[in-house]
Amino acid sequence: MATKEMRTVCNRDCPDTCGLIVTVEDGRAIKLDGDPDHPVTAGFICHRTRHFLDRQYSPERLTAPLLRKNGDLVPVSWSEAIDVASHELLRIRAESGPAAILHYRSGGSLGLLKSIVDYFFELLGPVTVKRGDICSGAGDEAQETDFGEEESHDVFDILSSKNILLWGKNPTVSNIHLVPLLKDARRRGARITLIDPIRHKTQSLADRTVQPKPGGDLALALGVSARLFERDLVDPGAPVYCDHFAEHRALAMSKSVKEWADAADVAPDEIEAIADALAGRPCSIQVGWGMGRRMNGSAIVRALDALCALSGNIGISGGGVSFYYKRRGAFDTSFLSKRSARTLCEPLLGREIMSAANPPVRAVWVTAANPVDMLPDSAAVARALETRELVVVVDSFLTSTARRATLVLPTTTLLEDDDIMGAYGHHWLGASTPAVDRPVGVLSDLEIVQEVAKRIDAHSGNGAAGIYPRLAGGPAEWKKRVLHRIEPMGVTPERLAKESVRNPLVGEVLWPDRRFKTASGKMNLIHEIPAPPPDEPGFPLWLFSNSTEKAQSAQWAGQHPEIVSARCHPDAAAGFHDGDDVVIESAIGRMRARLRFDDGQRTDVVIVPKGGHFDRDACANSLVRARTTDAGEGAAYLDCRVRILAAGA
Ligand SMILES: Nc1nc2c(c(=O)[nH]1)N[C@H]1C(S)=C(S)[C@@H](COP(=O)(O)OP(=O)(O)OC[C@H]3O[C@@H](n4cnc5c(=O)[nH]c(N)nc54)[C@H](O)[C@@H]3O)O[C@H]1N2
Ligand SMILES: Nc1nc2c(c(=O)[nH]1)N[C@H]1C(S)=C(S)[C@@H](COP(=O)(O)OP(=O)(O)OC[C@H]3O[C@@H](n4cnc5c(=O)[nH]c(N)nc54)[C@H](O)[C@@H]3O)O[C@H]1N2
Ligand code: SF4
Ligand SMILES: [Mo]
Numbered sequence: 001m002a003t004k005e006m007r008t009v010c011n012r013d014c015p016d017t018c019g020l021i022v023t024v025e026d027g028r029a030i031k032l033d034g035d036p037d038h039p040v041t042a043g044f045i046c047h048r049t050r051h052f053l054d055r056q057y058s059p060e061r062l063t064a065p066l067l068r069k070n071g072d073l074v075p076v077s078w079s080e081a082i083d084v085a086s087h088e089l090l091r092i093r094a095e096s097g098p099a100a101i102l103h104y105r106s107g108g109s110l111g112l113l114k115s116i117v118d119y120f121f122e123l124l125g126p127v128t129v130k131r132g133d134i135c136s137g138a139g140d141e142a143q144e145t146d147f148g149e150e151e152s153h154d155v156f157d158i159l160s161s162k163n164i165l166l167w168g169k170n171p172t173v174s175n176i177h178l179v180p181l182l183k184d185a186r187r188r189g190a191r192i193t194l195i196d197p198i199r200h201k202t203q204s205l206a207d208r209t210v211q212p213k214p215g216g217d218l219a220l221a222l223g224v225s226a227r228l229f230e231r232d233l234v235d236p237g238a239p240v241y242c243d244h245f246a247e248h249r250a251l252a253m254s255k256s257v258k259e260w261a262d263a264a265d266v267a268p269d270e271i272e273a274i275a276d277a278l279a280g281r282p283c284s285i286q287v288g289w290g291m292g293r294r295m296n297g298s299a300i301v302r303a304l305d306a307l308c309a310l311s312g313n314i315g316i317s318g319g320g321v322s323f324y325y326k327r328r329g330a331f332d333t334s335f336l337s338k339r340s341a342r343t344l345c346e347p348l349l350g351r352e353i354m355s356a357a358n359p360p361v362r363a364v365w366v367t368a369a370n371p372v373d374m375l376p377d378s379a380a381v382a383r384a385l386e387t388r389e390l391v392v393v394v395d396s397f398l399t400s401t402a403r404r405a406t407l408v409l410p411t412t413t414l415l416e417d418d419d420i421m422g423a424y425g426h427h428w429l430g431a432s433t434p435a436v437d438r439p440v441g442v443l444s445d446l447e448i449v450q451e452v453a454k455r456i457d458a459h460s461g462n463g464a465a466g467i468y469p470r471l472a473g474g475p476a477e478w479k480k481r482v483l484h485r486i487e488p489m490g491v492t493p494e495r496l497a498k499e500s501v502r503n504p505l506v507g508e509v510l511w512p513d514r515r516f517k518t519a520s521g522k523m524n525l526i527h528e529i530p531a532p533p534p535d536e537p538g539f540p541l542w543l544f545s546n547s548t549e550k551a552q553s554a555q556w557a558g559q560h561p562e563i564v565s566a567r568c569h570p571d572a573a574a575g576f577h578d579g580d581d582v583v584i585e586s587a588i589g590r591m592r593a594r595l596r597f598d599d600g601q602r603t604d605v606v607i608v609p610k611g612g613h614f615d616r617d618a619c620a621n622s623l624v625r626a627r628t629t630d631a632g633e634g635a636a637y638l639d640c641r642v643r644i645l646a647a648g649a
Pocket of ligand 1: 013014015048107135167168169170171173174175195196197198200213214215216217288289290291294544545546547548549550551552553610638
């Protein structure tokens with residue numbers, strides 16, 4: 001028996017971008033572990049990837065293209081599949097122009113070379129693409145507005161913090177490699193405050209937990225600003241390096257601390273405690289994704305940026321307001337023109353596809369995404385896809401999205417991937433290399449668009465002037481190309497195949513000179529706030545659809561449960577019992593779930609998994625309205641109001 005250990009990098013949409021050690025026996029992966037030599041991975045990985053072999057060797061894995069014939073998806077040869085795809089794309093482009101084709105790509109893989117699929121569609125068109133960002137749009141826009149760029153302190157810089165605010169972040173589930181650093185920081189004396197309406201496992205790391213009302217963070221943060229002013233704890237340099245200092249002060253002081261506390265549904269002493277933590281410099285604000293999924297999400301993140309600046313925690317080791325690490329920053333993607341024929345707003349995608357005119361959207365190509373399960377208003381997204389002429393879905397599984405395709409193209413998994421990765425939770429760069437051979441009949445996204453390009457060039461007689469010559473080259477050549485800026489600094493494809501390497505272009509601490517990339521060179525303090533989201537009488541609970549250990553969005557480790565659980569305080573579901581099967585209903589849809597009582601929760605929330613399956617009536621996004629955040633065109637997933645009904649009601 002031949003056993004070997006292969007090294008690769010996890011390509012999942014996760015901040016941690018782990019180094020993986022794959023044990024392979026006779027060509028079959030038998031075990032997945034974390035790379036002990038990767039400084040952040042430190043030898044361990046999450047449940048969902050440790051159990052990835054269930055997916056890798058699942059009988060449901062797709063290994064042949066499927067084409068819809070007489071209503072059913074049936075296996076066809078690659079030759080037929082590529083012929084249909086290229087012929088249909090050409091026909092629709094000729095009849096309606098390239099704007100009639102939508103390319104939608106999401107986070108199935110964070111591999112940088114996936115952007116070659118975007119390049120293909122630029123060369124074919126440019127076509128219609130998405131705008132906004134359902135994942136981090138609100139927070140990205142907030143930090144761009146305030147600092148002129150978005151980056152984070154080195155992940156290990158948290159070891160210098162005396163105080164850490166985990167604001168809307170659940171690292172024990174969704175950013176697990178931060179956990180050992182938080183524990184270490186605590187051993188060194190740091191105090192951790194967790195701010196989250198939901199009680200979850202990360203509480204075990206925290207010295208204090210604040211459970212504001214959902215979206216109450218804006219009031220909470222402004223209350224803390226007010227208290228910093230009242231107690232004269234504001235950095236004397238702040239008026240110099242911040243724009244809108246006086247206006248921000250006026251906004252914060254427009255209410256009393258008690259009024260802000262009431263609006264956030266916290267006790268005034270909790271505001272005091274957060275002000276103390278910020279004043280106990282250095283204090284790091286670790287901004288999570290929760291608040292950004294709200295209609296006032298961008299304003300909340302801006303209010304946190306302001307707290308960091310006012311309290312003098314900007315530009316110092318152990319401080320900062322860290323949200324997102326610029327994962328593409330080191331790479332050269334200048335081959336992309338970023339041109340498009342038209343853009344559709346991602347959080348509103350279902351509706352936007354159906355209402356687009358002149359030309360209508362006739363074809364949709366889906367790369368590394370499951371929009372039916374994961375975009376707001378699943379039913380609208382499903383309908384939008386069901387009513388297009390051509391829907392091509394490239395995936396390894398028959399997801400709720402793929403089931404609505406006219407053509408499904410089977411592709412590689414994270415163990416077969418050959419790509420390059422930056423991380424959005426630290427600064428280490430890595431490369432994936434195939435740990436096992438892929439099944440016969442499976443092509444990578446790169447190979448698929450190369451094949452389609454060749455066929456299109458042949459149809460249009462465009463030989464050397466065609467699309468394919470510009471896409472040509474295997475992963476090794478493309479890796480070299482995107483690394484060209486940092487190769488002189490020693491970050492070569494060969495080295496990345498062996499180890500992850502820290503991005504040489506970024507420092508440990510941001511803005512040490514307190515000069516920012518904004519037009520004025522100053523940090524921009526928030527001074528206007530959006531109206532709160534409308535109330536919805538009859539729907540007393542907020543639906544949280546949060547990450548769970550067992551799933552990566554809608555990709556479950558093992559089987560999707562027969563019924564998903566809905567956690568809530570017993571008082572949130574009066575008349576029901578723990579273990580009851582119920583229906584959760586919003587103004588636009590329903591899902592089935594089994595109640596799990598938890599008296600640590602607020603009485604106005606119910607929590608279900610982030611990624612259920614639409615076709616099993618288990619999908620939070622059936623209930624979530626398609627609405628954007630106040631800035632950045634994020635999705636307001638969590639401003640979803642619901643009620644609990646008896647099963648069968
Ligand atoms: N296991 C697992 N890990 C994942 C993922 C996954 O699906 N599963 N998804 C990955 C992806 S795509 C991303 S973007 C990241 C982040 O992934 P997310 O799914 O955003 O992370 P969550 O762990 O749900 O953390 C968000 C936290 O914000 C809290 N929150 C919600 N609303 C509010 C609010 O109004 N105020 C405050 N203060 N907090 C609020 C939630 O209760 C929750 O604890 O994680 C990645 N990691
Ligand atoms: N209700 C609710 N909805 C949410 C969120 C929430 O908090 N609440 N969070 C949102 C967030 S943060 C995100 S990032 C999105 C995630 O949304 P998506 O990225 O659409 O979610 P996934 O379910 O991970 O779907 C990715 C698909 O890509 C496939 N895939 C994996 N590798 C490859 C590859 O190499 N090539 C191709 N072509 N396919 C591949 C997988 O099999 C999977 O089916 O969901 C959002 N939706
Ligand atoms: S999903 Fe995240 S934590 Fe899990 S192995 Fe991949 S990068 Fe690491
Ligand atoms: Mo995300």
